[in-house]
Amino acid sequence: MPIYIPPITRRQFLRGSLAAGVSLLLPRQLWAEDKPADLNTWALLSDTHIAADRAKIAREVNLAEHFETVVREVVALPQRPGAALITGDCAFLKGERGDYAAFAGLAQPIRAAQIPLYLVPGNHDDRNHLRAAFTEAKATRRPSADRCIALVHAPLANWFLLDSLDQTNSTPGVLGETQLAWLAQTLDANADKPAIIAAHHNPDDCSRPKPSGLLDTARLLEVILPRKQVKAYVFGHTHVWKVARHDSGIYFINLPATAYVFGKGVPSGWVLATLKPDGARLQLNCIDRAHAQHGQTVELKWRAAL
Numbered sequence: 001m002p003i004y005i006p007p008i009t010r011r012q013f014l015r016g017s018l019a020a021g022v023s024l025l026l027p028r029q030l031w032a033e034d035k036p037a038d039l040n041t042w043a044l045l046s047d048t049h050i051a052a053d054r055a056k057i058a059r060e061v062n063l064a065e066h067f068e069t070v071v072r073e074v075v076a077l078p079q080r081p082g083a084a085l086i087t088g089d090c091a092f093l094k095g096e097r098g099d100y101a102a103f104a105g106l107a108q109p110i111r112a113a114q115i116p117l118y119l120v121p122g123n124h125d126d127r128n129h130l131r132a133a134f135t136e137a138k139a140t141r142r143p144s145a146d147r148c149i150a151l152v153h154a155p156l157a158n159w160f161l162l163d164s165l166d167q168t169n170s171t172p173g174v175l176g177e178t179q180l181a182w183l184a185q186t187l188d189a190n191a192d193k194p195a196i197i198a199a200h201h202n203p204d205d206c207s208r209p210k211p212s213g214l215l216d217t218a219r220l221l222e223v224i225l226p227r228k229q230v231k232a233y234v235f236g237h238t239h240v241w242k243v244a245r246h247d248s249g250i251y252f253i254n255l256p257a258t259a260y261v262f263g264k265g266v267p268s269g270w271v272l273a274t275l276k277p278d279g280a281r282l283q284l285n286c287i288d289r290a291h292a293q294h295g296q297t298v299e300l301k302w303r304a305a306l
């Protein structure tokens, strides 16, 4: 099954907030049931790295505060996005149960705002602990016994959510032949709309002695390059915001981390993706509103279908 976290009711949210000792003085926009939904926009987040201790600081960043900021911004959008997607590394380092308890609490406003939430695991996640943190998560058909994968239909695109977690707290990732076979079959059966693939790990040519990205990138490309409905591959992992276009015309969209970054001046934040019939518009939202790249937009034009 995918990690799909359904919305919760206002009553459930209040009950959870009381249990967590969270202030009930919440902005009005949190109650977004009445806001119009724009199913063609998705909020794209990655690498939240939430620790059990909400005061945790990593690389001079308060991880929970960063995620809280992003959650607040997503909830405050004038129109409810069709979904929020987090491309992995929800947990701090080892996918511990306490990390997900804190993560679930921080993510609650998204659910209370009636925004479906999708998670794909990263190399700092633990599938079982992640699933267990959301016991009420809706059971869905499981195309793969041990991986969290899904096809999500949106009006202007099909989202293929993949699971590249190999070993928790070990850097590289792998999709594996079972998942790639599912991807190929499911792409073939759903060729009527643009396809967007999302997973945690970055494409990697594996030319270095110790590759840190997706070890079976070559196999992934064999599957997606000839299938012209595939327009973009969305990922996190590197904690760097970057959009590149492969020779095939497929966009490689590297989402920024909501958490810490490794390089000086690299933005942390999230991306609002607005789909169009022939492309998409990406808008970067930086945690630091004064960052030079805050508000940057990138227009994508899909490659031809045939």
Ligand SMILES: [Fe+2]
Pocket: 047, 049, 089, 122, 124, 237, 238, 239
């Ligand atoms: Fe990460």
